[in-house]
Amino acid sequence: MRYLFHCWFMCLLFCNLSSLPFLCMFLSGLSDLVIVIQSQRNSFHARRGGQRKVEILQQAAELGQGDPVVLLLHELLEYERDWMIIPLLPNLSATYGQSASWFFFIEEETIITLPNLLKVLHRYEVQEEWFLGKRLHDNEASIIHHYAFSEDPSSFSYPDPAAGWALSIPLLQRCIKHKHLKSDFTIDLKHELALYIWEEGNGPKLTAVPEFCTDTSDKCATTFTTYLPNCGNPVSRKEVFVAVKTCHRFHSERVPVVKATWEKDAGFLEYYSDVTDASIPTINLGVPNTERGHCGKTFAILRRYLSKDVPEADWLLIVDDDTLISLPRLRRLLRCYDPKEAVSLGERYGYSLLLNGYSYTTGGGGMVLSRAAVSRLVSSGCRCYSDDAPDDMVLGRCFTSLGVPITHSPLFHQARPCDYSETLEQAVSFHKHWNIDPVIVYKHWLQDTQPTVEL
Template sequence: MSPHNIVDGCKLVAVLTLWLGPCAGVKHTGGANAAERREHTTHSSVGLGEVVLVIQSQRNSYHARRAGQRKVEILQQAAKLGQGAPVVLLLHELSEFDGDWSILPALPHLSATYGQSASWFFFIEEETRVTLSALLHVLNRYPVQYEWFLGKRLHDKEASIIHHYAFSEDPCSFGYPDPAAGWALSTPLLHRLAARVQYEPLKSDFSIDLKHEIALFIWEEGNGPKLTAVPEFCTEARDDDCASTFTTYLPNCGDPVSEKDVFVAVKTCAKFHSERVPVVKATWEKDAAFLEYYSDVTDASIPTINLGVPNTERGHCGKTFAILRRFLSQAVPRADWLLIVDDDTLVSLPRLRRLLRCYNPKEAVSLGEKYGYGLVQNGYSYTTGGGGLLCLCRMVLSRVAVSRLVSSGCGCFSDDAPDDMVLGRCFTSMGVPITHSPLFHQARPDDYSETLISSQQAVSFHKHWNIDPVAVYKHWLQDTHPRDEL
C-alpha cells in the first residue's frame, strides 16, 4: 500500500495493525496531548495538604492491617518532609457499606467531605509505596482547575470478554489505569463524577473489572477525559524518579500452609469427564493432598462423587451447597480451607498455599476475585465464579465461613440459582466481608492486559476455549523451582 493512500490517523492505525499486529507502533497517551502537557508544566503549585490519598483497603483483618501500616508510613514520610500532611483515608472505613470498594459509590462522600480543600485525589492499593515529593512533582505538571485522570496506562491487546468486547475494532485505543501504580483524579473531575453517580444510572448492574469500568465512566463515551499516561506512576522501581512503586501481589507471610490444610472440590458433569478432567489430572491435581470430583454421575475411573443433585445448565447453587455440607461432615478429611473450582479451571496450589498463610483460618474468610451487583444502589459483593449465569466457581472459604453459612439458614432459592451470587448475598447479610485477590482470574490469560498479568504470580485462570490449557498452565502457573513446599 502506498503511503499516499493513508489520509488520516485512523487509517494509519489500521495499516499498522495489518502489518505489525494489534497495538504495534501505536502509542496512546490519552488525556491532554503532549503539547498541552508541556504548556502546563509549571502552572500549579500544590502542597501536600491539598492531596487526599485513598488506600483501597479491605475489611479482612490482614488487609486492614496492611493498609493501616501503609497509612502510617505515608504520614511518617510527610512529617520528615515538613511540608504539611496529606489526608490519608482507608477506603473500607469511609462507611459501613462494603460496596465502596468499587469507588463510584464513595465519590459523593469524598466530594462533599474533602473536595473543598483538596486539589487531587490519589488512589493506591495497600501494597503501593508512594514517594510524596515525587508525587507532588508529577501533580504540579497539571493545572488543577481542569479535569485530569492520571495513571499508568494499560490496554487490551485484543477484544476481551471481561470488558464486554469494548473497542473491538481497536482495543489498544482505550487506556485504563493499573491500580497497583496508583491513579489520580483532579478535584473538578471528581466533583462532576460524584454528581453523575447520584443521578445517572450505570450501564450495567454488575461491577466486574473495576479499573476498566472507572475509566469508561470517566470517559463518558468521549465527553470526558481519557486517561493521561504518567511514566512516574510505576509498579516496578526504575532508575528514574518513580512517584509510586508496587511491592508484591503475592505477599510473604511465612511458610505456606500445609497441603493437608486445603480441601479441593472440583465441580464437573458427565459430558466433561473425558474433555476437562484429564487436564486437571495432567496439571495441578498432583499438588492436592485432598481432592474430590463432584458430578451428576458416579464414574469410578476418575473417581467422581454423585451428590444427588442433578446437573443444571444455569447456575449450580444446589451442588455448591451440597459440597459445603459435605466439607463439614465426617465423610472428608478435616481441613481449614475449602477451594471450590470448576473443571476447566487452572490453579497453582503451591501459590495458593503461600497466599493463604496471610489469612487467619479462625476468621470467616471468603477469598477470590471480587465482583459486585447493584453497588451504587446498596447491592452486595460476591466472589465470582465467572462465566455469567453458569457460575463456574473459583473461591476459597475458611471452615469458619462455611460453618457460619450452613448454620445461618441462608441458601438457594433453586438448584440452578447462581451460586456465587447467592453466597455473596448470604455472606453480606451475615456481615462476612468478601475479600478480593487480583491473583484469581475468571478468564484466560489472553483476556487480560499482558503488562498486568506478567507482573503477577497468578493463582488461577479459567476456560479452555481456543487455548492449549496444559501449555497455559506450564507457562503461567507452574513454578520451575518450587520454593514453597513444606
C-alpha cells in the same frame, strides 16, 4: 502577619531562583493532597492498609511540610457497594473538596515517594479536569470488559491500580453529577471507573504518567512489588480441601486436564459429578446436573466439607473442572489469612451495587472459604432458590447478609490470560478452555519451576 508575608515572599523568591523549583510546592502541596488507600475489611488487608498509612505519614513528617489526608477505604465503607469507589465520590467531594486539589488512589502494597509524586502533580493545572495513571489497554476485545471498543480495543485506556491513579477536584465534581453505569455487573473496577469518568466522550480519557510505576526507578513516584505477599511458610497441603465440580459430559474432556496439571499438588481433592465414575473417581452428591448455575451442588459440597466424611481442613477451595490453578501459590497466599476468621477469598465481582446489591467471589476463578465462613453460612440457614441458581452469586448474597466481607485478590481470574491486559504477570488461577491449549497455559502461567517446600 508581617512574618507570614515575609515567608511567602521568600518562598516565591526561592522558587524563582532555585535550581530545584519543584521544592516550592512542598509548602502547600501535601496539604492539598488526599490519598485513598484501597484497603479491605479483612483483618490482614486492614492491617496492611494501616501500615501503608503510617509509612506515608512518616515520610511526610520527614519532609516537614505538613501532612496529606490519608484515608483507608475500608474505614469509609457504609455499604458493601462502596468498594467500587463511585458511590463514595460525593462524600469525598463534600468532605475534602474545599481543601484538596488532588485525590490519589493506591493499593495497599503501593509505595509512594512523596517528593516525586508532588513533582508530578505540579505539572498539571489543578483548575482543569485530570485523570492520571499508568496506562493499560486491551489488545483484543475482552469478555471481562463487555467487549467494549471491539473495533479498536487499544484506543481506550484504563489505569493500573497498583501504580496509583489521580483525580483533580474539577473532574471529581463532574463525576458526582452523573450516576450511569453501562452494566449491572462490576467485573473489572479499573476499566469501569475509566468508562464512568470518560462518560462516552464527555469526560477526559486517562492521561498516561510515566512516573506512576510498577517497577523501581529513581524517577518513579510510585512503585509496586507483588500481589502475592510473603507472610511466611505456605500452609500445609492438608489444610486445603479441594472440591472440583464436574459432570458426566466433561469426564473425558476436562478432568484429564486437571489430572495432567495441578491435581498432583493437592493434599485432599474430590471430584463431584452427577454420576459415579470409579476411574476418576467422582462422587455423586445426589444433585442433578444443571446447564447453568450449580447452587444445589455447591451447597451439598459445603455440607460435606463440614461432615465427618472428609478430613478436616482449615480451607475449602471450590473450582470448576475447567479452572486452572496454582495450589502452591494459593497455599503461600493463604498463610496471610486467619482461618478462624470468616474469609471468602477470590476475584470479587459486584451485582447492582449502586442499587444496594451485593459482592461475590466469582466461581470460575476459584472460591476459597475458611472453615469459619462455611460453618457460619451453613448454620445461617441460607438456601439456594433453585439447584441451577448461580452458586457464586447466592453465596455472595448470603455472606453480605451475614456481614462477611468478600475479600478480593487480583491473582484470581475468571477468564483466560488473553482476556487481560498485556501487563499481566502474576496469577493463582485462570478459567475456561476456549480457543487455548489449557496445558500450555498452565505450564506458562501457573507452574512453578522451583518445588514448594512441604511441611
